[in-house]
Amino acid sequence: MKTRLILFLFILFFQSLSVCSQSHFDFSTLFQSRSFVNKSLDIDHFDFFFQDSIGRVWGSSNGLMMFDGESFVRKTPGIGAYSVYCSLSPTEYLIGSRQGLYLFNLQTLELTSIEGFVHDEVTGLHKINSREVLVFCVNRIVRLNMDEKKSDVLYSWSGYRMIQHLLLPDGTFILLTDTRGLFSFELSHARREPILLNNFSVKDDMLLCMLYDNGILWLGSDRGLLKCNLQTHQSIRIPELEGISVKVLMKEKDGSLWVGTNSGLYTFNIGTQKWMHYFHNTQSDGSLLNDCVWSLFEDTEGNKWLGVDGGISFIPKETCFLRVGWSDLINTTEGNWINRILHDSHGNYWFGGTNGLGYYNVSSGQSIFFKKQGEHRIPNNTIRTIYEDRSGIIWIGTDGGFAWFDDREKKFVFCNVED
Structure with missing residues (x-):
């Protein structure tokens, strides 16, 4: 219900409707003939989206911006580009950026720099418990205790950058790097091992993103998309995305795979095993705002938010509207x-x-x-x-x-x- 009311405002803005509160207009009909609702913004692009404890959607682009029902409004100073977030409580979030680590208070909108990370580019956050967090930086992994304001470096390296991490069901982390491929990392031993995949070479691909799904590791690179079996270490290239730079991956709640690229949005239906391609079309207002898709997010109501060059494209869930008199x-x-x-x-x-x-x-x-x-x-x-x-x-x-x-x-x- 929360997001539905917010989306109600979103549609009012884009459609320029004057609606009397006693009207019984069915807003779902607005989307029967279009796929995307677009909004141009004075930004390069959103690095990520998140939804807070009361349902508000936030985006990051050199600062945090909140969707107010009409557009995204900047709420924090532009201190570098923000890349990741982690919820500590309903009102406190850790925000990682290319210029350090920050504590963000949703009530006061205060953004406080965390000591010891001023010169770090933070690429990932993982909450161990309510007050302890693993901070993944481009060249080190740090265990941070928020109560004691204490940080311990678990592992560090030089000569390459870590871009993304993910946690497997067995408790092992996978680390994705720009020029050295993949590594596994065990928190209990602070030990890291390379992951070797058949039919894949770091000389051929610069890895950009990854997604784990039931034993399958999807890898996005500057040359396309790879599907990897972590048990057999076999990898295959997806021909539909050959030669395309894959920026971001997301698994939809219904199981479909969403792929943001420099050539539009690709979706893979697990049931039909078919790919769909969505791109900007100057002849259609309902197409993507821009073909370069940097971030993907599905909110609690099932609506999709796409961060593209110059703004956002929004896909409402078909049943996201209730007619409330x-x-x-x-x-x-x-x-x-x-x-x-x-x-x-x-x-x-x-x-x-x-x-x-x-x-x-x-x-x-x-x-x-x-x-x-x-x-x-x-x-x-x-x-x-x-x-x-x-x-x-x-x-x-x-x-x-x-x-x-x-x-x-x-x-x-x-x-x-x-x-």
């Missing part, structure tokens, strides 16, 4: 023309219009209808703005003044404006 959501028989919507950091939704303010909490299902008269009062029924400050307090501006929301009492406190 204002009267059902806010439990009122009065209509309202909604022109302001806010999803706050506590997971609440606020709907402001010409006839009052609606409050809805997804988790509890609680709703409140605020009006100038009645039990739940606001200064005026015409809502001009809804804003959440850095401390999480909700403010509204109306034709009759402004007020802030006392979350404990579930009421607004009016403010007097003096000349």
Whole structure:
């Protein structure tokens, strides 16, 4: 439900629709004739996406940007390009970048540099427990204790760069490097061994990404895609992607393989064993925004986010929309023309219009209808703005003044404006 409401805003932006809250328009029909919803942004591309504890989608491009229902808004300074993340708690995330390691607080939006990693390019993070994390850098592996602010170097090297890591079911890590191929790494012994594959040579391919799926290791390189059996160490090239630079790999929830390349998006249906190719077409608004796909993400609702050169392409799940009437959501028989919507950091939704303010909490299902008269009062029924400050307090501006929301009492406190 959380993401569905956010996506509702996303579609409003791209389709420029004026929707009355009492309308029963079926938004799913918007996508019957198109594959992608595109948004150009003033960025090179997104390095990765993630979804926080209350359902908001974030992207990274020389700083963290949050999707606010209309577009991605920058929320942190541009300190290098961010590459990976790890959730420590519902409000704390570790963010790895090409210029160090940072602690990100979702409530305050503060980004704090972690001591000892200022000169590191962080390529991977793995949470051992609630406060211990393995930090994978281009030239070393570090065990970090967040409580003690202590870091121990487990392994280091020089002459080549580690690009990505993944964890196998048996507890072994696979490390992907730019010019030395693959290595296995055992945390218990801090020991690393090379992985040799038949029909593969680091002289022929520069590895860029990998994905593990039920004994199969998919390897993306600057020359195509390889399918490797980790038991037999046999590898085969995928002819459909021969000569294409593979940037990113993702397994869809239904099991399909998604491949982002410099020549568009490829998907492999496990059931039919067929490949599909999606690319930019100047004659179609519903095609990819750009053919260079750098990042892929599937959110909890099954919607796909693609980071491409110059912006994003978005693929909504066919059943991602619910038609929710204002009267059902806010439990009122009065209509309202909604022109302001806010999803706050506590997971609440606020709907402001010409006839009052609606409050809805997804988790509890609680709703409140605020009006100038009645039990739940606001200064005026015409809502001009809804804003959440850095401390999480909700403010509204109306034709009759402004007020802030006392979350404990579930009421607004009016403010007097003096000349």
